Amino acid sequence: MSATPAVGVALTYGQGERRHHDSVAGVLLPWLAGKDCARVEADTRLAYDEWSHCRTPDQYLSLVGRLDALVTDRLHGLVLALRAGVPVLAVDPVRGGAKVSAQAEVARWPALLPGEDLTTELLDHWWDWCLSPVGAATARRRRARLSRTSRPSAAAAPEYAARRRTAGCLAPGDGGTRPRRTPAVRSPAATRIQEER
Incomplete structure (x- = not known):
């Protein structure tokens, strides 16, 4: 320094x-x-x-x-x-x-x-x-x-996405770049409020 x-x-x-x-x-x-x-x-x-x-x-x-x-x-x-x-x-x-x-x-x-x-x-x-x-x-x-x-460089991204898609981490349909959505977990209070609406 x-x-x-x-x-x-x-x-x-x-x-x-x-x-x-x-x-x-x-x-x-x-x-x-x-x-x-x-x-x-x-x-x-x-x-x-x-x-x-x-x-x-x-x-x-x-x-x-x-x-x-x-x-x-x-x-x-x-x-x-x-x-x-x-x-x-x-x-x-x-x-x-x-x-x-x-x-x-x-x-x-x-x-x-x-x-x-x-x-x-x-x-x-x-x-x-x-x-x-x-x-x-x-x-x-x-x-x-x-x-x-960290994620790989742009050159390695297609191979990386294919591995993640195979592992079930990415959603199909957009080239495998979008994370797979998981269902939201709601607290009992939030569920009750939603049901009352």
Whole structure:
């Protein structure tokens, strides 16, 4: 790692009542401004008509792969940085946790903070961890784990779909790309309400 780390920033703003995107940014942005790092905007949104955004996922992975860490409150920021083997300081901006927390749990990624309890002390702790050799090694292990479980390239997709269809995982009729739907399981209360209608 260079003397001054390059850190990507991928944040969202104002997306609903349970969400704390604006208050999370209100804590993260001044905190980041005080850090000795080269900050790089790393918005996960892809755009063909804006020079400041990546056009493809591969371009985004190339950008993120050159960073020492990423700070994000976005699901795709978390997943793509880990897929690139880059430590992520993730903040779930939804009160009580939502998809960012769920994905961090699936990936067994420890550097996750709830937006409603965000403090600079916690941010500093996980910042130091993400930029440490332990954080970097943990991210590389997650990259290896994600690459073993991720879907194949487009060239290998037809063979992959055929194997999944044979295993009963995919529905026939659309080239085998649509997951097979399973019947919904309803609670007794939901069933009773539906029957009363």
